[in-house]
Amino acid sequence: MLPTEQHRPTSQSSSSPNPIARDRYGFKKASHHISVQQYDAWNALYTEHLSRRSKKWHILMKSYGLNTENPFRFPPKSDKIKRYVRKGIPAHLRGAAWYWYAGGPGRLAKQPGLYAELLERVGRGALSDNDREHIERDLNRTFPDNVRFKPDAASMSDVQAGAGGGDEKKKKQRRSVGEAETPIVKALRRVLQAFAVHNPGIGYCQSLNFIAGLLLLFLDEDEEKAFVLLEIVTSVHLPGTHGIALEGANIDIAVLMSLLKDLLPPVWTKLDDKGGGVVGDPAAQSLRLPTVSLATTAWFMSLFVGTLPIESVLRVWDCLFFEGSKTLFRIALAIFKAGEHQILAVNDPMEIFQVVQAIPRRMLNVNGLMEVSFRRGRGNGFGGVSQSDIERRREERRKLVREGVARTQGGAMLRWKGRWRSKTRG
Amino acid sequence: MASRPQQGGRPSGTRFAQFKLVLLGESAVGKSSLVLRFVKDQFDDYRESTIGAAFLTQTIALDDQTTVKFEIWDTAGQERYKSLAPMYYRNANCAVVVYDITQAASLDKAKSWVKELQRQANENIIIALAGNKLDLAESDPSKRAIEKADAEAYAREAGLLFFETSAKTSENVKELFTAIAKKLPIEQASQRGGMRSAAGGRPGGVDLGNRQAGGQTTAGAAGGCNC
Numbered sequence: 030m031l032p033t034e035q036h037r038p039t040s041q042s043s044s045s046p047n048p049i050a051r052d053r054y055g056f057k058k059a060s061h062h063i064s065v066q067q068y069d070a071w072n073a074l075y076t077e078h079l080s081r082r083s084k085k086w087h088i089l090m091k092s093y094g095l096n097t098e099n100p101f102r103f104p105p106k107s108d109k110i111k112r113y114v115r116k117g118i119p120a121h122l123r124g125a126a127w128y129w130y131a132g133g134p135g136r137l138a139k140q141p142g143l144y145a146e147l148l149e150r151v152g153r154g155a156l157s158d159n160d161r162e163h164i165e166r167d168l169n170r171t172f173p174d175n176v177r178f179k180p181d182a183a184s185m186s187d188v189q190a191g192a193g194g195g196d197e198k199k200k201k202q203r204r205s206v207g208e209a210e211t212p213i214v215k216a217l218r219r220v221l222q223a224f225a226v227h228n229p230g231i232g233y234c235q236s237l238n239f240i241a242g243l244l245l246l247f248l249d250e251d252e253e254k255a256f257v258l259l260e261i262v263t264s265v266h267l268p269g270t271h272g273i274a275l276e277g278a279n280i281d282i283a284v285l286m287s288l289l290k291d292l293l294p295p296v297w298t299k300l301d302d303k304g305g306g307v308v309g310d311p312a313a314q315s316l317r318l319p320t321v322s323l324a325t326t327a328w329f330m331s332l333f334v335g336t337l338p339i340e341s342v343l344r345v346w347d348c349l350f351f352e353g354s355k356t357l358f359r360i361a362l363a364i365f366k367a368g369e370h371q372i373l374a375v376n377d378p379m380e381i382f383q384v385v386q387a388i389p390r391r392m393l394n395v396n397g398l399m400e401v402s403f404r405r406g407r408g409n410g411f412g413g414v415s416q417s418d419i420e421r422r423r424e425e426r427r428k429l430v431r432e433g434v435a436r437t438q439g440g441a442m443l444r445w446k447g448r449w450r451s452k453t454r455g
Numbered sequence: 456m457a458s459r460p461q462q463g464g465r466p467s468g469t470r471f472a473q474f475k476l477v478l479l480g481e482s483a484v485g486k487s488s489l490v491l492r493f494v495k496d497q498f499d500d501y502r503e504s505t506i507g508a509a510f511l512t513q514t515i516a517l518d519d520q521t522t523v524k525f526e527i528w529d530t531a532g533q534e535r536y537k538s539l540a541p542m543y544y545r546n547a548n549c550a551v552v553v554y555d556i557t558q559a560a561s562l563d564k565a566k567s568w569v570k571e572l573q574r575q576a577n578e579n580i581i582i583a584l585a586g587n588k589l590d591l592a593e594s595d596p597s598k599r600a601i602e603k604a605d606a607e608a609y610a611r612e613a614g615l616l617f618f619e620t621s622a623k624t625s626e627n628v629k630e631l632f633t634a635i636a637k638k639l640p641i642e643q644a645s646q647r648g649g650m651r652s653a654a655g656g657r658p659g660g661v662d663l664g665n666r667q668a669g670g671q672t673t674a675g676a677a678g679g680c681n682c
Contacts, residue, residue, distance in 0.1 A: 163482065163533060166482055166483040166504075167482075167504050169501055170501060170502060170503050170504045171503070171504070172503075173499070173500075173501030173502070173503065234533070234535060235504045235505075235506060235531060235532075235533045235536075236504075236506045238504065239503075239506075272535075273535050274535065275535055275536070275539070279538075320542065323507060323508055323539065323542060324507075324508075324510070326508070326539070327506035327507040330506050330507065331506050335503060335506065379510075379512075379526050383511075383512070386509070386510055
């Protein structure tokens with residue numbers, strides 16, 4: 030086996046004459062961690078699951094007198110609907126259901142016209158050069174394995190012919206020849222630019238490209254809705270996570286580690302390398318995290334995009350928008366649970382990082398993952414992890430960080446913390 | 456992992472050492488692509504942006520007797536991820552600081568990384584400067600924004616290894632990592648079964664202080680580097 034690594038591939042080899050095998054959403058079936066054969070074997074059964082769920086949802090929607098052709102409203106939240114959501118929202122209802130259950134309509138009603146206004150401000154030069162540049166750099170690096178973002182070479186000429194209208198920007202950093210921008214890439218640019226202008230405390234943060242990109246895919250490229258959901262994700266579900274200092278990301282990683290310590294003690298003991306040797310005063314001591322926690326940064330920041338196979342990501346998002354951010358922690362714990370034996374068997378501390386990094390990338394069996402996430406009972410599942418528990422742990426950690434910072438500001442400080450502070454002021 | 460030789464099972468006379476390597480540099484200069492070329496000999500024209508960091512390993516044979524294993528930390532390039540960087544370069548034995556020869560500003564960012572490493576990282580760290588995307592300048596010289604001579608002069612002055620590389624064509628990629636391996640203290644490391652394990656998982660760390668939770672000083676204990 031080759032060493033594991035982070036990225037999903039964009040091609041098996043650089044030029045393959047065979048048509049690329051794609052899934053139902055236009056993503057390549059194969060990745061560095063999953064072969065087409067593995068995908069197909071799983072998919073044969075999963076397709077049955079999907080058609081079963083689709084029928085169930087159809088009946089459900091009908092029983093509430095709701096439209097399934099152009100879905101907008103959905104049944105009110107209840108235990109029954111929660112069960113339905115946990116088993117997966119059908120693809121054709123998915124984006125609309127995310128928007129509805131996350132509170133999109135209410136958010137939009139508070140500030141109607143905001144998105145258009147922001148685009149106007151972008152047009153008038155409100156976007157910083159830094160944000161503009163970083164967004165441009167990532168546009169072609171967002172889902173290059175999806176046909177709507179990066180069409181197959183054969184169909185490129187069609188896209189180019191239909192692109193028309195010229196590009197508003199100088200295309201100053203074009204890296205390859207024959208690069209055509211698809212409509213969804215243009216939409217992604219606008220959503221990210223509007224978001225950056227509206228959130229000066231965040232601007233553009235790498236990983237928002239993946240969240241916004243997947244939202245656009247499932248919202249029929251409705252930019253305003255994607256923008257509203259991006260706002261909700263970054264304020265309600267992941268507060269501060271994408272901020273200039275990623276402070277919220279570090280908080281949530283610490284919360285996950287504290288949950289591991291309480292709920293999967295053997296795994297925690299194995300992972301806890303005392304922060305890889307960062308030692309210092311007691312405040313620093315209590316702030317430090319095991320090295321392996323770094324592997325989970327992307328889990329939160331990208332909402333598991335690029336970490337789990339795409340179908341699993343979609344199922345996680347179904348629950349996230351319905352149930353809130355506790356979902357992310359339950360899933361993260363279930364990933365550790367799934368890898369428990371592997372993690373405990375590792376001898377070299379560095380290998381743990383590789384193992385933790387690789388476990389979720391092979392997790393096609395999303396039904397199994399979901400079951401462990403939501404099952405109740407200590408050690409068997411993580412359905413007992415409540416939103417209030419998460420909020421309490423987040424608050425505790427924030428307090429620790431504040432106290433730690435106050436301590437270092439107060440006098441004898443360690444150089445590494447001084448560095449941290451200067452970095453986070455940005 | 457097949458690529459992981461066992462400590463006890465090597466014939467005498469052979470040397471094996473593992474080292475921690477960190478990749479740093481502005482976003483989209485090709486850090487992940489360099490690693491992908493080095494580790495898997497692959498290249499994608501379009502790579503997803505790296506979020507957080509990725510960890511990879513690659514083992515190379517320097518000669519019949521000498522094997523070096525790199526533990527590679529590939530980091531996200533955007534400025535805000537910098538707050539995490541000390542966790543990556545802490546205890547690193549070597550670093551590759553990457554810039555894009557078609558983007559003038561990316562060398563400035565590389566220089567600031569070099570400065571930070573020289574100030575904060577392991578004092579014996581081997582740093583290599585890599586000017587990537589050489590293929591672009593070779594197919595269209597007008598795309599070059601940073602002259603090789605200028606970067607080379609800077610590297611010499613700062614005491615860095617220097618290569619212009621292309622992850623796409625693989626030009627100088629293997630050479631880059633091999634040159635780093637040749638500068639690493641393999642003899643010392645292999646005698647003790649690898650740099651990292653030699654000092655309790657954390658050689659270097661010179662800037663971190665050695666006080667433990669209770670406040671007592673434990674300098675010279677496992678946290679210290681005695682190389």
